[in-house]
Amino acid sequence: IAIIHVLYLLCSMKTVARRPSGTLGLWLKTSLRFLNMSVRESFNPESYELDKNFRLTRFTELKGTGCKVPQDVLQKLLESLQENHYQEDEQFLGAVMPRLGIGMDTCVIPLRHGGLSLVQTTDYIYPIVDDPYMMGRIACANVLSDLYAMGVTECDNMLMLLGVSNKLTEKERDKVMPLVIQGFKDASEEAGTSITGGQTVINPWIVLGGVATTVCQPNEFIMPDNAVPGDVLVLTKPLGTQVAVAVHQWLDIPEKWNKIKLVVSQEDVELAYQEAMLNMARLNRTAAGLMHTFNAHAATDITGFGILGHAQNLARQQRTEVSFVIHNLPVLAKMAAVSKACGNMFGLMHGTCPETSGGLLICLPREQAARFCAEIKSPKYGEGHQAWIIGIVEKGNRAARIIDKPRIIEVAPQVATQNVNTTPGATS
């Protein structure tokens, strides 16, 4: 780990170079802390003088980005925002400046100042894991993910949105919320930014979110609309986070557990849960950097609408008439089986299962895709990064689909195997 870390640090110097001094030490601290997470004990409420049955996830009835308003309803609600009075293309040095608004999760606004663009996103979710510190990290990674999907690697500013549940006792609030905030803060620092403000209100459910903003030169971001036939689709995190956290809660609910105990062991579930947590907490920042290295044509991040929903959104954005076809679904080990055992109630096989802080779905030139998948696993980026080729871009009517019998790639938990480099299908 020490060696991995030194390499990680060296490579990270590039991105932190233009940051104020002291940043290096900070990367050291945060990246070490991050590496340590893989041997992290699961959260024990009693060690914080809380009731042993305290569960963060009980302070909401909807999990993670599963709280999103259904896509069709949302489209209808936001219709009126589509016709937009300031959408005339702005010019800079004779070139039309790109603009991105409603539809994708990140907006790109041409600024009045010398060719700069405002790239900005906001997101907020409900608790999906019971470890408050990790939940804070996940919430922050989830917000930043939309910037990373634009190939933006530097966040200029982070605002934090917090809803403190009115159902928390004062003691619970004072023990738990600082842990959440610390996790959010540590993830911000790992991203090379810091929290400068936000809004904190009382709400029935715990709310965790933020606003990530960057002001970019044209070469610092990649518009998600340049996919062409022949491109290949790459995904940078396994699917099934929602399934893993759900079945993990079923460990406490016999009638639900009985439905799946034949296809999965308690240890499998614990491992999948830990793995899901680590994946959700992992920043998509490395992938964002590699989008530039390997000339990505478009990307989005996978969250509440599931891989198919976000693939469809991305397809709709393309300038060339293309469609996305998904052949492979990388899924957390055993979660596909669990999902089938529940009559696919999660929609995992259909690509509609919500993910929280999911991976990036990237359109890459065919010849670059395999190299992208190999490079991202390099220890110099720290442990745990993976990527899979999951589909293709073909001529079409800006739609996305999953083939009838997609190949399920069982993604083995890395928490178990310390060897990060042997992941099935990683270069399939």
Next chain:
Amino acid sequence: IAIIHVLYLLCSMKTVARRPSGTLGLWLKTSLRFLNMSVRESFNPESYELDKNFRLTRFTELKGTGCKVPQDVLQKLLESLQENHYQEDEQFLGAVMPRLGIGMDTCVIPLRHGGLSLVQTTDYIYPIVDDPYMMGRIACANVLSDLYAMGVTECDNMLMLLGVSNKLTEKERDKVMPLVIQGFKDASEEAGTSITGGQTVINPWIVLGGVATTVCQPNEFIMPDNAVPGDVLVLTKPLGTQVAVAVHQWLDIPEKWNKIKLVVSQEDVELAYQEAMLNMARLNRTAAGLMHTFNAHAATDITGFGILGHAQNLARQQRTEVSFVIHNLPVLAKMAAVSKACGNMFGLMHGTCPETSGGLLICLPREQAARFCAEIKSPKYGEGHQAWIIGIVEKGNRAARIIDKPRIIEVAPQVATQNVNTTPGATS
């Protein structure tokens, strides 16, 4: 109204000049629409095929910015964010660039690009009035208000944060939320900006908010830390919005109504409610522009912590050792009496009563203050703008207080009197 409007239009051309074409027509539309609001009928659910007892404000247990976590609790929760790793002052052309973070509602972040600063704020609240369209306007004005308090008159981008209550029927949701969104959108357009994204989730309570962002040159914003002894405090909206909306609901609750019916008539309450609604929906943009004209030294906007809470926050920010002393409290007509009749349960007389989308509290050089108050009432800025001198800045330890028996300025409802220019105390 026609004449007022033409003048308004002419003066607004300055600020919209650098906007894309078509903006003028838009100002025409929105400012006319805004003027029309003063003769707006109160919201009738049945005209939208909703039950006549439908009340937007029932979809939360906390009103407006009354949902804020108590100031002391918040301070404790956010402690860990105070020590900040990227706060080294950045220099541009040898000059230290200003930075503002946790503590004030708006953050100012020096950017990597030629002396520009990112000025940004986020806010979200719960329904405080029952008219969905007006509620949308209020939510938007409330978000923008933090920018205006920095003397920023142009918003480069607006993101909308929506929580759709899971207690709304589908029909209610589809009737009501579009009205809310339309109100939010119209207010954004009146502000010369547009909504390019955001986040919409399901939540027990209806959530309304957004993120307002501008990238500024140094002369486009006013840091809120330059108050000096001898300055004068000016307030640009009357207090008592929370009281007005609360007692308006008491009209339906006999036991509560009986407590106050001796000091206030039903008509007084209806007028105060309408007036509160118009004030909350009014942008502080004109005041922000005049902050430059009259050389304001510092400002903040009045929301959830009440006038005293926000005055204290502002005092704490000052570079010179000053204190704020408040002598006058401009209050919506009759609401002071109501507040007293309730044993001051609202904290209005103590300055702790939450306001939603309140006015700007501005530190002005003494000789400029009266001119500011006179100028803002000029019809060329549209109807309804007011301002009062409410206190002074003296040498002190960065605290704020209200004198023992502050003078209550009864602010007559303008909905009743069409004559905008005779408001008691306006130049006191």
